[in-house]
Amino acid sequence: MFNLLRMDLYRIKRSQSVYVCFAILLSLTVLACWLVWLMETPQGRQSAVRLGMFSLEDLAEMNVEVDILQNMDILGMFRNIGMDGGLYCSTLGIVIALFVCMDFQGGFMKNIITSHQNRWHYVVSKLLTAGILNFLLIVLLFAFCLLMNLLFHMVPLTDWNNILFYMAWAWVISTAFASLVIAICIITRSVTMGILGAILFGSGIIVTLLSYVTSLFHLGQWTKYTLYYNMTYGPSSYSGTGDLQIFVIGFVFMALYTAIASFCLTKQDI
Amino acid sequence: MSESQKKYAVETMALTKKFKDKAAVNQLNMKVEEGAIYGFIGRNGAGKSTTLKMLCGLAGATSGEIRLYGKPLHTPYMSQRIGSLIESAGLYPNMSARQNMIMKAKCLGLTDNGANSPENTIDKLLSVTGLSNTGNKKAGFFSMGMKQRLGIALALLGNPDLLILDEPINGLDPEGIHEIRQLLLRLNEEGKTLIISSHILGELSRISTHYGIIKDGMLVEQISQENLEQKCKSYFQIEVDDTKHALPLITEHAPDIRTEVYDNHTLRLYDLKEGAWLNQLLVEHHIQVYSSGFHHMDLEEYFLNKMDGTAPAQNNANRTDTVLE
Numbered sequence: 001m002f003n004l005l006r007m008d009l010y011r012i013k014r015s016q017s018v019y020v021c022f023a024i025l026l027s028l029t030v031l032a033c034w035l036v037w038l039m040e041t042p043q044g045r046q047s048a049v050r051l052g053m054f055s056l057e058d059l060a061e062m063n064v065e066v067d068i069l070q071n072m073d074i075l076g077m078f079r080n081i082g083m084d085g086g087l088y089c090s091t092l093g094i095v096i097a098l099f100v101c102m103d104f105q106g107g108f109m110k111n112i113i114t115s116h117q118n119r120w121h122y123v124v125s126k127l128l129t130a131g132i133l134n135f136l137l138i139v140l141l142f143a144f145c146l147l148m149n150l151l152f153h154m155v156p157l158t159d160w161n162n163i164l165f166y167m168a169w170a171w172v173i174s175t176a177f178a179s180l181v182i183a184i185c186i187i188t189r190s191v192t193m194g195i196l197g198a199i200l201f202g203s204g205i206i207v208t209l210l211s212y213v214t215s216l217f218h219l220g221q222w223t224k225y226t227l228y229y230n231m232t233y234g235p236s237s238y239s240g241t242g243d244l245q246i247f248v249i250g251f252v253f254m255a256l257y258t259a260i261a262s263f264c265l266t267k268q269d270i
Numbered sequence: 271m272s273e274s275q276k277k278y279a280v281e282t283m284a285l286t287k288k289f290k291d292k293a294a295v296n297q298l299n300m301k302v303e304e305g306a307i308y309g310f311i312g313r314n315g316a317g318k319s320t321t322l323k324m325l326c327g328l329a330g331a332t333s334g335e336i337r338l339y340g341k342p343l344h345t346p347y348m349s350q351r352i353g354s355l356i357e358s359a360g361l362y363p364n365m366s367a368r369q370n371m372i373m374k375a376k377c378l379g380l381t382d383n384g385a386n387s388p389e390n391t392i393d394k395l396l397s398v399t400g401l402s403n404t405g406n407k408k409a410g411f412f413s414m415g416m417k418q419r420l421g422i423a424l425a426l427l428g429n430p431d432l433l434i435l436d437e438p439i440n441g442l443d444p445e446g447i448h449e450i451r452q453l454l455l456r457l458n459e460e461g462k463t464l465i466i467s468s469h470i471l472g473e474l475s476r477i478s479t480h481y482g483i484i485k486d487g488m489l490v491e492q493i494s495q496e497n498l499e500q501k502c503k504s505y506f507q508i509e510v511d512d513t514k515h516a517l518p519l520i521t522e523h524a525p526d527i528r529t530e531v532y533d534n535h536t537l538r539l540y541d542l543k544e545g546a547w548l549n550q551l552l553v554e555h556h557i558q559v560y561s562s563g564f565h566h567m568d569l570e571e572y573f574l575n576k577m578d579g580t581a582p583a584q585n586n587a588n589r590t591d592t593v594l595e
Contacts (some may be wrong), residue, residue, distance in 0.1 A: 106362045107359065116325060
């Protein structure tokens, strides 16, 4: 299995889609930081007036909103830029879908399965690769946010314990989401379905729709156990053992989707 | 060599693969000796690729058993003894030939081992398959022949003992076919066992040592090259008005000659050096002779005979055993 992992890491290092998606996430971070800077800092507001984005009167009316922004710290800003809305999960899902489906599209899967008959190895290798990529992306994006904040002095720094706590569960939840995309790709072998699944599940469209339908029957409580809900509303700081539930949810989904993917792959002919 | 002394690279026991209710492969008992070049022949949809996929572990069997080198297919590390090219070359289209080879080397866990480092092996295989000069060209832009060559190079990586090649010369030009033929023969000389499926029977007959003919998922016949040659050997074919009268007459005058009733009007006589006397004999006994002459069957004709179900009904006394030897 570690041979497969080595192979996957070699390939992902050369995968253009990883760099393209990372560049998109960085660009959005720059854009968000610039907007925060314009609204949050006195220099930014003056620049916005000079650029004609709003007048001095608008600026006076914005004071309330500015107060809201002033309650935000670096972790809050990081979450708001891409993590909470599902942008990050969708982007990660798209990269994973392109990565996994390439095995089927080119037929290299035949070489892999001939050499590694235990198909669980294939799925676990993909999951580990997704986990490693996810870790690097989260750390690099947060580091970039920190760098932007250091340059423009927008929001105060969060306590490092809270940052580490958030990063840990965000990694678990987003890796569990990646395992869902892996399962979709293995079952359908379609890059279109993989990307569609990444967008629909990652952005919470499916959960929101189902939540709306089930709430009509007063059955909406299940949503708080979904990956999307936990990614969006999960705790930013550790306040007690109850907050550890999020890890359990993440690992349960990860194991479930990995088992489904492995089972389906075992039953399929290549 | 007796049956019990033979070592088999591949043995299947009642191997069956069903898609819903239809059996693509039905009770297949295949035996491939170690060191053989096994030509696997059959029409489109006969079950060749499905069988080869099952041998590689790409498709699961509905029932039956596969043994490679005497051990079950799913024995640990057994799969690493197989190199395969099934249907089309499996490759990453966005990578060069070399990068595809590196991927497979990593997949197999090939490690640096002095002169036999993966890099050296990859260079050698790319050279052998004529892909040394492809540089950074992406495999997705390769011609069909180049893709096949890369598929063969990928199959050879890891120095497998058993090579399973499904239509390996598809898309190759005559020069390429010659090169691949020489390569396969060389690999066989090195002791590798090859299972090759191809529709180009002429090409297959130039290298195969054994054949397996599959029809509607069932193995119709397994035959060695020697036995095939024996069966396809020149024969004297004579068309008469009635074989019922002609056959006893011939058997009486030439008891050592192997005879075969092909149909109601046709007789085939083997080991006959010249046929003029036979014509004369039949005419003298008032048997009408419509035509006569020497024939030689090639693999294609033999295969077509098998497929059409018009395989010769041989004289029981002189019947040749068709089981693989």
